[in-house]
Amino acid sequence: MSELQRKWWKEAVVYQIYPRSFKDSNGDGIGDLRGIIEKLDYIKSLGVDVVWLNPIFKSPNDDNGYDVSDYCGIMDDFGTMEDFDEMLKGFHERGIKLVLDLVANHSSDEHFWFQESRKSRDNPYRNYYHWWEAEKGTPPKRWSFFDEEANAWKYDEQTDSYYLHIFSVKQPDLNWENPKLRQEIYDAVRFWFEKGVDGFRMDVITFISKDLPFKELPEKYNGNFVQYYAEGPKLHEYLQEFNREVLSKYDIMTVAEGPGTNTENVLDFVDEDRHELNMSYHFDISNLGHKDLAKKLMLPEGWDFREFKEIFIKWDKVFDKKGWGTVYLGNHDFPRMVSRWGNDATEFRELSSKMLTTFLLTMRGTVYYYFGDELGMTNIRFDNIEDYRDIMTINLHKLISSEGGDLDEFMWSQKLIARDNGRTPFQWNDSENAGFTSGKPWLKVNPNYKEINAEAQDTTENSPLNYFRNLIKFRKENLELIYGKSEYYDLENESVFAYSRELNGRKLLILVNFKENEATVNVPFDLEKAKHLFGNYADFDGTLKPYQAVILEV
Ligand code: TEU
Numbered sequence: 001m002s003e004l005q006r007k008w009w010k011e012a013v014v015y016q017i018y019p020r021s022f023k024d025s026n027g028d029g030i031g032d033l034r035g036i037i038e039k040l041d042y043i044k045s046l047g048v049d050v051v052w053l054n055p056i057f058k059s060p061n062d063d064n065g066y067d068v069s070d071y072c073g074i075m076d077d078f079g080t081m082e083d084f085d086e087m088l089k090g091f092h093e094r095g096i097k098l099v100l101d102l103v104a105n106h107s108s109d110e111h112f113w114f115q116e117s118r119k120s121r122d123n124p125y126r127n128y129y130h131w132w133e134a135e136k137g138t139p140p141k142r143w144s145f146f147d148e149e150a151n152a153w154k155y156d157e158q159t160d161s162y163y164l165h166i167f168s169v170k171q172p173d174l175n176w177e178n179p180k181l182r183q184e185i186y187d188a189v190r191f192w193f194e195k196g197v198d199g200f201r202m203d204v205i206t207f208i209s210k211d212l213p214f215k216e217l218p219e220k221y222n223g224n225f226v227q228y229y230a231e232g233p234k235l236h237e238y239l240q241e242f243n244r245e246v247l248s249k250y251d252i253m254t255v256a257e258g259p260g261t262n263t264e265n266v267l268d269f270v271d272e273d274r275h276e277l278n279m280s281y282h283f284d285i286s287n288l289g290h291k292d293l294a295k296k297l298m299l300p301e302g303w304d305f306r307e308f309k310e311i312f313i314k315w316d317k318v319f320d321k322k323g324w325g326t327v328y329l330g331n332h333d334f335p336r337m338v339s340r341w342g343n344d345a346t347e348f349r350e351l352s353s354k355m356l357t358t359f360l361l362t363m364r365g366t367v368y369y370y371f372g373d374e375l376g377m378t379n380i381r382f383d384n385i386e387d388y389r390d391i392m393t394i395n396l397h398k399l400i401s402s403e404g405g406d407l408d409e410f411m412w413s414q415k416l417i418a419r420d421n422g423r424t425p426f427q428w429n430d431s432e433n434a435g436f437t438s439g440k441p442w443l444k445v446n447p448n449y450k451e452i453n454a455e456a457q458d459t460t461e462n463s464p465l466n467y468f469r470n471l472i473k474f475r476k477e478n479l480e481l482i483y484g485k486s487e488y489y490d491l492e493n494e495s496v497f498a499y500s501r502e503l504n505g506r507k508l509l510i511l512v513n514f515k516e517n518e519a520t521v522n523v524p525f526d527l528e529k530a531k532h533l534f535g536n537y538a539d540f541d542g543t544l545k546p547y548q549a550v551i552l553e554v
């Protein structure tokens with residue numbers, strides 16, 4: 001392996017579990033750690049190497065755990081520390097590593113630090129957060145994701161000051177400028193590493209350094225707060241300190257959630273010589289097809305496939321010599337992969353879901369695979385705002401409504417991309433509530449669980465579930481798919497993503513038809529002589545059938 005060093009986290013398929021929606025063990029309608037323990041053998045049966053759990057720490061759940069009130073305690077809904085220890089042991093016994101979710105840009109307003117911080121201007125915890133004293137006038141405009149008025153400053157009467165919250169009012173931003181706060185975060189992370197946890201996904205870690213003392217937004221960022229938030233002056237200083245003091249001491253993996261990262265700046269985070277993080281994931285793909293990103297409105301004409309290809313290719317090239325990339329097509333912040341990038345109509349659902357799985361597992365980069373996508377679970381597409389549980393949808397609805405905006409357009413867009421589409425309970429079997437809970441699920445179960453569920457797919461040879469399992473095996477046996485050099489072909493093709501992966505003289509060609517039409521492809525290989533190794537149809541005759549995906553040896 002010439003320039004690239006082999007690492008376990010580069011070879012991993014990371015399976016992401018949204019614990020709230022995986023398996024409820026006690027009938028309260030909320031997934032929990034004992035539910036995960038019950039399903040360890042299912043997870044093992046997939047062949048995945050790493051599990052990433054969304055936040056499981058104590059939280060009042062304003063944003064489903066992304067508002068942490070105690071970084072070293074387990075959320076009451078999810079169980080106890082004993083449950084956690086048992087779960088971690090269960091993963092490790094099965095050879096699976098466990099990655100947790102560090103939410104360190106902000107905490108909950110119910111965290112002890114914030115409770116103290118807001119008490120008085122001279123409280124010892126005051127500088128754990130960002131405050132703006134009211135006598136200085138109204139603070140410069142800062143945009144918030146989840147605020148009903150999109151305002152990131154909240155006035156707090158007790159000390160006649162505003163606090164910063166880039167997310168909801170219950171998610172005040174932590175002040176990384178304060179070395180004490182940084183040490184608190186490092187201590188919490190060490191606590192989990194000492195227990196044996198294998199890494200962290202780091203929530204909006206790109207936002208931790210603020211542009212103190214909060215200037216007016218520079219002109220060039222107008223309308224692009226995300227970019228601005230991600231370019232704080234001390235960001236890399238903090239990440240290097242974090243690495244030096246904590247991360248470098250353990251054999252773990254780290255992945256930044258990287259809003260605001262782009263192909264020009266991402267190596268600053270993941271170039272191994274800089275000693276910051278291992279990987280980062282970007283938003284360029286998920287941002288496709290939007291008419292208005294802040295309000296989450298979608299274009300009626302949909303997304304552009306050639307743009308999709310260009311983005312993947314451009315990002316892949318960044319890591320040719322340094323760093324390491326990530327690939328994903330869905331997570332808890334996005335809709336279901338098959339609904340967004342494939343076709344969830346009955347006749348194409350399974351085919352296109354396998355097609356997307358093929359794509360993900362053959363691209364270069366660590367694969368982040370979202371639970372339920374192995375079954376081809378689909379968007380639920382709520383008609384009523386009352387069915388949504390996500391603060392983002394609920395507060396954007398309020399915002400658009402108070403501005404007199406077009407709520408029909410918003411509700412239509414939410415059917416395509418609302419986060420709750422990807423958060424509905426996992427579909428285990430065809431019994432009531434898909435076998436997720438014996439109680440009332442916290443979020444409605446997708447009624448299609450009768451047809452789409454794990455139990456049925458487990459025993460069906462060519463189900464999406466078994467396809468995923470087999471392809472993971474295939475990938476492990478063909479290192480070309482992990483470390484192989486990538487080359488791209490027929491860029492203009494409107495239907496097919498065509499690329500090869502080559503290692504030590506062996507070359508695999510991957511052809512993926514993203515459309516429901518048949519398609520041909522222009523590649524510099526003799527397809528008649530190519531050997532069909534893997535695919536979602538029985539064979540390949542040179543023309544790609546609807547949503548056909550093939551792996552060929554050329
Ligand atoms: O997401 C941060 C983030 O950028 C999202 O708000 C994203 O833009 C949006 O979800 C796209 O639809 C992280 C977490 O992944 C998310 O679940 C949390 O709500 C958020 O941070 C706050 O912690």
Ligand code: CA
Nearest residue numbers: 024026030032
């Ligand atoms: Ca429960």
